[in-house]
Amino acid sequence: MSTTAFEAFLARIYVDPDARARFKADPYAEARRAGLSPEECAAIVKIDWVGLELATRSFAKKRRPKVRSTRPSLIARVQNLFLSTLGFFR
Amino acid sequence: MAVAAAAGAVDAEAEGMNSTKDRVGLGWRPDLAAGIFEHLDCIDLLEVIADDFFDSPRRERRALNTLSSQIPVVLHGVGLGLASCETVQTKLLDKMARLFDEVRPEFWSEHLAFVRAGGIEIGHLAAPPRTSQNVEAAADNLGRAISVVGCKPLMENIATLVDPPGSTLSEPAWVSAILDSVDCDSLLDLHNVYANALNHGYDAREFLRKIPGSRIRAIHIAGGKLISAPDGTTRLLDDHLHDVPDPVFDLLEEVAACSPHPLTVILERDGAYPSMLQLLAQIQRARLSLGRGRARRTATQKQFA
Numbered sequence: 205m206s207t208t209a210f211e212a213f214l215a216r217i218y219v220d221p222d223a224r225a226r227f228k229a230d231p232y233a234e235a236r237r238a239g240l241s242p243e244e245c246a247a248i249v250k251i252d253w254v255g256l257e258l259a260t261r262s263f264a265k266k267r268r269p270k271v272r273s274t275r276p277s278l279i280a281r282v283q284n285l286f287l288s289t290l291g292f293f294r
Numbered sequence: 295m296a297v298a299a300a301a302g303a304v305d306a307e308a309e310g311m312n313s314t315k316d317r318v319g320l321g322w323r324p325d326l327a328a329g330i331f332e333h334l335d336c337i338d339l340l341e342v343i344a345d346d347f348f349d350s351p352r353r354e355r356r357a358l359n360t361l362s363s364q365i366p367v368v369l370h371g372v373g374l375g376l377a378s379c380e381t382v383q384t385k386l387l388d389k390m391a392r393l394f395d396e397v398r399p400e401f402w403s404e405h406l407a408f409v410r411a412g413g414i415e416i417g418h419l420a421a422p423p424r425t426s427q428n429v430e431a432a433a434d435n436l437g438r439a440i441s442v443v444g445c446k447p448l449m450e451n452i453a454t455l456v457d458p459p460g461s462t463l464s465e466p467a468w469v470s471a472i473l474d475s476v477d478c479d480s481l482l483d484l485h486n487v488y489a490n491a492l493n494h495g496y497d498a499r500e501f502l503r504k505i506p507g508s509r510i511r512a513i514h515i516a517g518g519k520l521i522s523a524p525d526g527t528t529r530l531l532d533d534h535l536h537d538v539p540d541p542v543f544d545l546l547e548e549v550a551a552c553s554p555h556p557l558t559v560i561l562e563r564d565g566a567y568p569s570m571l572q573l574l575a576q577i578q579r580a581r582l583s584l585g586r587g588r589a590r591r592t593a594t595q596k597q598f599a
Contacts (some may be wrong), residue, residue: 208379211422212412215510219414220490227477228465255456255493262455262531269419280395 214239218263298310301406315556316584318577321563329570336574339366341560345373347594348389355396355462362397369394369402374439377422378408382435387442394443403481406469423460424468433475444479448512453532457494466504474508483514484545498545509551514578515542516562534564538576543583550587558585
């Protein structure tokens, strides 16, 4: 149990809506098709379906490409800190 | 007014009782930089997301070094995926090692999570099936990480909306087994404990009792929001976009009452930023919770002396 194949199957249904839909339609068959052992298939069909739905929504949100920030970079901010420190000692 | 003053006096007393060198800091976020620099005297340390600097230009990394000369800095990794049956990527470990050598943080930390498998990037922290096989694989990955980076990370428990299928170990048993296998200490995320307890129906305090207190060196506190599930129930999402709820401060007091080591507490906030004063108020509340916990610990020790 908890083989690489099992984790790979979880990763696939977490990120791929089509794979997730196939899994929901026929959980055991889809898990078998992915190469999971009968023991692993028996375990994964008992998945918390509500949790799966919420988790996949959350993962999808996290994967959204980040818009490039226009904020000053760390270096600019540290430089500002030094400039203000210099000003303090003047 | 009199009641508020009295409550303030009690809090001040609790804070004064904390003779242990507990510290409370903040997660470094560019949006908070101005406020952080303005209030460096109120923040004990900063936690920097290591992955953000893996491929950054040299001058950005030099700026990080400069920051670490102003205030203690710790590094926090999010993308190694150490609790996985897949072998951790050497190129990522090399990047972590290089950054560690450059910044020389007080410590580094990572998550008890998998983030990729079978060539698929999940894009976030996912809970693997908690089994003895996963414990062995995580121990192998941690051994590699320790060997490449040169020192042990603190390992953090994660929040999960889905209870990982195929698990044969409880979460505290799985966490403890991995920590024991490589003699690693823990970064205990109390909002993750609170959220998992709420979402998966167990008692957060009971969870704390099952984690070895002597392993807890650092703590994360954060906030989240209740979300509606398709079946009409609600679950707590650990989104780091809200204030730390009261039960998390209560859990912090519990840990401080039991932990024999100085604790480093980090407030995590990833967006929907309130004013810096509101964040500093939460840092101060954390100090008070620590103080109350330490006072209880001292009283207990005196009782049995």
